Amino acid sequence: MPRSLLPALIAAVMMTMLAGCASGPFPAVQSALDSFNQTLRSLPGVEASSLDRPPVDGAVKIDLIVTLTDEVTEDELADIGDFASTFPTVQLGQGQYPGAVELRLAGSAYSYFDLPTPEALHAQLAYWRQLVAVGFESISTRTYSAPVTAGMLEATDSVAGDPSADRASQHGEFAQEEAPPTSSLGGSAPDATPTASSAPALTSAARGRLVVVELSSDERDDDARTAQLLDAARSLDDPGAATGEWDLMGLAPFTTGQFVQSALPTADQIDFVRETRAVFDESDQLASVHVRVDDSSAGSTQVNVTAFDDTMEGVKSADAAETFRETAEWSELMQLVPELQQTNRDFSVNFVGNNLTGLGVFELKFGVRDCGFWSGSQWPDLSRDLEMAWAASLQGANAPTVAAQVCAAQR
Numbered sequence: 001m002p003r004s005l006l007p008a009l010i011a012a013v014m015m016t017m018l019a020g021c022a023s024g025p026f027p028a029v030q031s032a033l034d035s036f037n038q039t040l041r042s043l044p045g046v047e048a049s050s051l052d053r054p055p056v057d058g059a060v061k062i063d064l065i066v067t068l069t070d071e072v073t074e075d076e077l078a079d080i081g082d083f084a085s086t087f088p089t090v091q092l093g094q095g096q097y098p099g100a101v102e103l104r105l106a107g108s109a110y111s112y113f114d115l116p117t118p119e120a121l122h123a124q125l126a127y128w129r130q131l132v133a134v135g136f137e138s139i140s141t142r143t144y145s146a147p148v149t150a151g152m153l154e155a156t157d158s159v160a161g162d163p164s165a166d167r168a169s170q171h172g173e174f175a176q177e178e179a180p181p182t183s184s185l186g187g188s189a190p191d192a193t194p195t196a197s198s199a200p201a202l203t204s205a206a207r208g209r210l211v212v213v214e215l216s217s218d219e220r221d222d223d224a225r226t227a228q229l230l231d232a233a234r235s236l237d238d239p240g241a242a243t244g245e246w247d248l249m250g251l252a253p254f255t256t257g258q259f260v261q262s263a264l265p266t267a268d269q270i271d272f273v274r275e276t277r278a279v280f281d282e283s284d285q286l287a288s289v290h291v292r293v294d295d296s297s298a299g300s301t302q303v304n305v306t307a308f309d310d311t312m313e314g315v316k317s318a319d320a321a322e323t324f325r326e327t328a329e330w331s332e333l334m335q336l337v338p339e340l341q342q343t344n345r346d347f348s349v350n351f352v353g354n355n356l357t358g359l360g361v362f363e364l365k366f367g368v369r370d371c372g373f374w375s376g377s378q379w380p381d382l383s384r385d386l387e388m389a390w391a392a393s394l395q396g397a398n399a400p401t402v403a404a405q406v407c408a409a410q411r
Contacts, residue, residue, distance in 0.1 A: 033091075111142040143210065255288075309329055341407075
């Protein structure tokens with residue numbers, strides 16, 4: 001289909017839907033929705049499309065899933081994106097509202113439509129298609145919602161020296177929630193909408209972009225292959241985003257790196273995540289290491305580690321602190337503190353381990369904010385030792401007050 005005909009096609013479909021809406025509520029709504037879906041399926045580059053209707057709090061959210069052909073061209077993808085972005089204007093029934101629109105290609109997904117112009121959408125779609133062709137396991141591009149709080153590892157219990165400890169964490173472990181977009185394409189909201197629509201819409205101002213890159217299991221043990229793929233990705237013409245984040249899953253076994261920036265992470269940033277992960281090489285039952293890196297002037301480093309140790313199995317809470325000192329993970333955390341301090345940024349660590357008898361899981365939280373050490377209140381003896389390790393790394397002669405002065409002078 002010539003691209004010049006697409007605007008006319010969209011207009012014709014919209015007129016059909018509007019005309020159908022006048023004849024009666026339910027049949028017209030179904031006709032409008034079916035007409036939209038049939039037109040979408042007829043576009044070159046579309047292999048299939050489906051309308052999923054998961055119930056949400058008594059209402060029905062309609063998600064549009066578009067499967068692309070492996071051979072879809074850049075122009076075809078632009079046309080598909082243009083048409084899919086009009087989905088919020090389709091007349092829906094009472095209690096129904098438009099949900100997500102997702103384009104799928106070879107195991108990858110695209111749902112980043114919060115852009116100011118069709119040209120901006122076309123550029124992002126073309127970039128996503130090129131990233132998919134690089135050879136990663138999968139690429140997911142969607143709208144980015146920045147954390148509300150200082151970071152995903154904000155301590156939720158009372159912490160010493162932490163001025164914001166009373167705030168609960170509002171950014172879960174590598175979770176991204178789609179904030180409601182500001183639609184310029186309009187249409188009144190449905191009468192019963194439990195939450196704001198997550199449907200796409202070209203907006204008056206672009207929102208941030210989240211790109212999730214997943215490496216295959218083979219590549220997680222092959223640094224050279226991973227570097228080759230990332231170098232190929234860096235050679236692409238990235239249209240960029242005002243704000244954003246890159247999540248790289250599988251930089252090492254059980255390891256994910258989050259990079260709070262719109263550009264693809266540098267080799268040095270990726271090495272930092274791998275070096276942080278390497279601290280835990282002695283852990284026999286390492287479950288995950290998540291490292292969040294924000295290199296902005298007010299940024300911080302956040303590390304979330306889950307690891308289990310047979311030494312801690314079935315331990316009572318009264319004995320947990322002393323028993324934990326016997327584990328490899330305790331030595332690794334003590335080693336991690338000076339390495340994180342070398343970044344000259346705030347940092348936080350959340351360690352989760354075995355279940356304790358009568359007390360749930362063993363969890364240890366600590367970090368440095370504004371050159372002051374803070375920690376959770378549950379394990380004061382362990383926290384004190386970690387604070388001393390931090391002070392010693394700053395030549396503070398084991399004095400936290402002196403260490404704080406040295407820290408401030410280095411920033």
